[in-house]
Amino acid sequence: MTDDLFFAPLTDLNARLKRKEFTCQELTRAFVERLERLGPRYNALALLLKEAAIDKAKDVDKELKRERYRGVLQGIPFGAKDLLSAKGQPTAWGARPYAGQVFDHDATVIKKLAGTGAVLTSKLAMVQLAGGGGYRFPAASMSGPGLNPWSRAHWSGGSSSGSGAAVAAGLVPFALGSETSGSILTPAAYCGVTGLRPTYGLVSRHGAMALSWTLDKIGVLGRSADDCGWVLQAIAGGDAKDPGSAGKSFYYAPQFARPLNEVTVAYAPVDFDAAADPSAKAAFQTAVEAFKSLGVKLVEARIPDFPYGAVIGPVIGAESASIFEELIRSGRVDQLDDKKQVAGLKAALDWPATDYLKAMRIRSLIREAFGEFFAQYDAILTTARPGPASRVSEALDRPSGRPAPADRGFSGIIPAGNLAGLPALSLPCGFAGELPVALQLVARPFNENLILAMGKAFQERTDWHRRRPKIS
Amino acid sequence: MQPSRRKFAALLATPLPLLAQTPPPEDLAALAKGQMQSTSDRLRQFKLDISVEPAFAFKP
Numbered sequence: 001m002t003d004d005l006f007f008a009p010l011t012d013l014n015a016r017l018k019r020k021e022f023t024c025q026e027l028t029r030a031f032v033e034r035l036e037r038l039g040p041r042y043n044a045l046a047l048l049l050k051e052a053a054i055d056k057a058k059d060v061d062k063e064l065k066r067e068r069y070r071g072v073l074q075g076i077p078f079g080a081k082d083l084l085s086a087k088g089q090p091t092a093w094g095a096r097p098y099a100g101q102v103f104d105h106d107a108t109v110i111k112k113l114a115g116t117g118a119v120l121t122s123k124l125a126m127v128q129l130a131g132g133g134g135y136r137f138p139a140a141s142m143s144g145p146g147l148n149p150w151s152r153a154h155w156s157g158g159s160s161s162g163s164g165a166a167v168a169a170g171l172v173p174f175a176l177g178s179e180t181s182g183s184i185l186t187p188a189a190y191c192g193v194t195g196l197r198p199t200y201g202l203v204s205r206h207g208a209m210a211l212s213w214t215l216d217k218i219g220v221l222g223r224s225a226d227d228c229g230w231v232l233q234a235i236a237g238g239d240a241k242d243p244g245s246a247g248k249s250f251y252y253a254p255q256f257a258r259p260l261n262e263v264t265v266a267y268a269p270v271d272f273d274a275a276a277d278p279s280a281k282a283a284f285q286t287a288v289e290a291f292k293s294l295g296v297k298l299v300e301a302r303i304p305d306f307p308y309g310a311v312i313g314p315v316i317g318a319e320s321a322s323i324f325e326e327l328i329r330s331g332r333v334d335q336l337d338d339k340k341q342v343a344g345l346k347a348a349l350d351w352p353a354t355d356y357l358k359a360m361r362i363r364s365l366i367r368e369a370f371g372e373f374f375a376q377y378d379a380i381l382t383t384a385r386p387g388p389a390s391r392v393s394e395a396l397d398r399p400s401g402r403p404a405p406a407d408r409g410f411s412g413i414i415p416a417g418n419l420a421g422l423p424a425l426s427l428p429c430g431f432a433g434e435l436p437v438a439l440q441l442v443a444r445p446f447n448e449n450l451i452l453a454m455g456k457a458f459q460e461r462t463d464w465h466r467r468r469p470k471i472s
Numbered sequence: 473m474q475p476s477r478r479k480f481a482a483l484l485a486t487p488l489p490l491l492a493q494t495p496p497p498e499d500l501a502a503l504a505k506g507q508m509q510s511t512s513d514r515l516r517q518f519k520l521d522i523s524v525e526p527a528f529a530f531k532p
Contacts, residue, residue, distance in 0.1 A: 134504075214528060310514035317508070340500050347504035358515050360526035367527060 001030050006170030007468055010072050010227045013173060017064060017075040024064065024075040028057035028119050031077040035122055035171040038471065042152070042169060043144040044162035046082035047090055047123040053077065056119045063117065072230045074117030079172040081160050082123040083130060083209040084218070086110055093209045094141045094159070095128035097332040107207025108242070109176060109218050109235045116234045124162030124175055128336055130183060130211045131159045132320040133344030138392050140338035145392045148190060149469040150435050154389040157187030163221045164191035169471055174222040174231050180211045181312055182414045184219045185440060188426040189384035192436030194455065194465055196220045196228035199445045200421030201246030203232070204239030212319040213244060214360075215312075215418050224465050225425060225455030229254060232448060250448060257453035258378070260294050265441075265454075266301035266377040268409030275405050277387025280437045283430025284383060287439055287462075290429075291381060294457050301377060302408060304369035308415040311359045311366065315419070318356040321348035340397075363419050370420040374444035379451060381441060382410040384426040388435035417442050425451040428464040436464070 001022065005013070017024060032050050039045030060075045085091045085103035092098045110120060125143035127135060138145035138155040146161025148154040149169040156165040160177030164187025167175050177184045179197045188195025196219050203218045210216060220231040229252035238247035272284035292298055327333050328345050336342050390396065404411070417424050422442050429439045439458075441451040459465050495503070 307514050307518060310511045310518075313508075313511045314515070339497055340503070343497065343500035343504040347501065347508055350505075351508065352512070355512050355515055357526055358518070358520070360528060361520055361524045362515070362518055363527035364524055365520075 001026070003170070005030065006034060007223060007466070008173070009224060010076055010173055010230055013076055014072050014074060018069065024057040024060040024119065025054060027075065028053050028077050028121065031172060032121050035079075035166070038169055039122070039166065039171055042147040042149055042156065042165040043141070044125050044146065044156070044165040044169070044171065045122060046092065046094070046125045046143055046162060049086070049089060049120055049122055053119050053121040056114070060117050060119065070117045071234075073113065073234050075119065076173050077119045077121045078113065079122040079124040079163065079166050079175040080110060080120060081126050081163050081175070081177050083126055083178055084110055084176060085207040086120060086123065089123065091123065092142060093129055094126040094143065096142045096335045096337065097327055099142065103207065105207060108204035108239050110207065112235050112237070118234070121172060122166070124166050126161055127159035128338070128341070129324065130178060130180060130209065131341070132211045132316070132324065133341040133348060135338040136340035136395050136397055137338055138396070140336070140341055142337065146187070147392065148389050148435070149471065150192060153391055154435060155190065155392050157190035157389060159183040160187045160221060164188055164193060167191065167193040167221045167223060168469060170468065174220060174227055176235070177219055177221050178208060179217050179219055179418065180215045180316060181418045184221065185384050185414060185424060185426045188221050189438035190389035190436065192428045192438070192464070192467060192469075194222050194224050194228055194428065195426035196222070196232060196448070196452070197424045198232060198236065198448060199246070199423045201244050202236050202248060202250060202446065202448070204237070204242040204245055206239055206241035210323050212316045214315060214319065224459055225427065225452050226459075228425070229452045248446060252452065253449055254453035254456050257449045260296050260454065260457060263296045263378045263450070263454070264376070265296045265298050265379045265381050267298050267381040268300060268302055268407065270405050270407040270409040271382045271411070274407070275386055275409055275411055276383060277432065279432035280387045283432060283437050287429035288381070290462055291439070291458060293461065294454065296454070298381065299377065303410045303412060303416060304366070304373055305408070306362065306366050306369070306416070308412040308419060311362050312415040312419055314351050314355045314359045315363070317348040318351040321345065321351060325349065366416065366419050367421075370422065370444070379441055379443045379454065380410060380413065381439060382413055384438035384440040388432040388437050413440065413442060421445055423448045423451060425455045427455050427458055428467070429462070430464055436467075
């Protein structure tokens with residue numbers, strides 16, 4: 001097996017399994033050995049599930065032998081952020097106070113993927129408690145700081161740190177992550193992989209650690225928009241065990257999305273210029289030109305005007321303080337690896353109910369405003385992050401050193417998109433030095449097929465998503 | 473007072489630049505409270521019509 005295999009599209013891997021070029025056991029062993037060897041190099045691995053994966057692969061091989069085909073994900077190894085429970089296996093949520101925690105059930109998404117014949121090889125490292133309380137350093141994880149496969153001196157992003165790094169380094173063909181406000185888009189952008197944050201409620205969160213009941217989403221980090229689409233089809237769907245479930249399914253059908261020459265995309269030039277890190281501007285501007293060539297109509301617009309940061313703060317703060325109240329009041333919170341996060345969680349117990357409710361009332365207006373916005377535009381094109389990954393040793397709350405431009409553009413789209421429950425896709429679009437940078441597409445709720453179709457078309461014209469870090 | 477073995481191990485494992493950048497716990501607590509206060513102040517400046525309901529609904 002060559003290195004190309006570790007970076008192959010899901011449809012290709014599945015077709016080769018069906019053609020019996022290799023067995024699922026061989027494929028799984030190859031990925032598991034690579035994960036075991038390289039995962040610790042990036043602090044990407046929380047738990048290797050070698051024996052369980054090989055057992056599952058044997059079952060898949062029996063099915064393939066009988067030509068019982070289950071779809072694109074049959075026989076494909078994958079990893080899951082350690083925030084998702086896998087029956088009988090430790091699920092630590094990246095946090096020392098929960099080390100050794102074991103659940104007696106699989107998360108719904110793990111169960112759904114098992115049903116398609118996908119093979120769970122690993123639990124992947126994450127920022128402790130998905131960053132609840134607000135962390136200062138990338139080292140806020142019991143696995144250590146997530147290291148970027150493009151440069152180990154840089155962060156892999158958070159909180160789905162291991163999911164981003166593992167896909168980028170070819171340790172898994174795809175990984176599950178989660179996002180409350182930026183935790184899929186950030187590692188996807190920093191690691192140069194494709195990240196899909198689904199609409200709130202489209203994917204069940206049963207069996208996932210809760211950080212914020214009204215914001216949490218489970219999504220995908222993969223090698224391409226196409227791969228993310230196939231995985232979303234498998235994990236989406238109603239679930240009575242998730243009170244936030246929208247009760248909707250998703251069928252990946254980018255071919256039936258509106259023709260791109262009929263699509264109107266809102267964008268703000270400032271996002272790719274004054275609001276961008278100077279090292280990334282050239283890559284962003286080239287990428288916007290490539291995007292224009294898809295034939296979409298790009299129209300200048302601005303994000304609806306709301307204090308997004310001030311709204312999302314008390315929502316995450318009050319909900320997470322309630323979820324982790326016992327951890328905080330017992331003092332076990334002091335075992336966490338980031339002292340700012342500890343202080344943030346303790347302080348969050350004191351969010352006034354009036355602030356939480358005011359934030360949730362403003363959130364109603366935000367949802368309405370985006371409803372009106374998407375009556376005019378089909379999607380938003382902006383940056384996934386304004387620049388490349390920061391250095392592992394740098395504090396994440398340090399000032400950028402750049403003055404905020406007077407033109408707001410789509411600044412604040414990550415908290416805004418999460419508050420409004422909108423789907424978003426992070427697409428690798430070039431490099432700032434040795435580090436990847438990415439575009440972001442956002443659409444109205446449940447319009448994943450449109451952003452996936454645009455992402456697929458962009459990736460048919462560019463090769464950024466096929467670039468690989470040098471791995472020694 | 474002697475630090476516990478776990479705290480000592482954690483201290484050894486922490487890169488020096490990170491230690492140099494970490495304020496003492498009492499400053500971090502004050503910082504967290506200060507950030508909450510400024511967020512509250514910004515929220516309170518936002519004027520809402522009395523009829524606006526929160527973005528969640530109780531379902532009996």
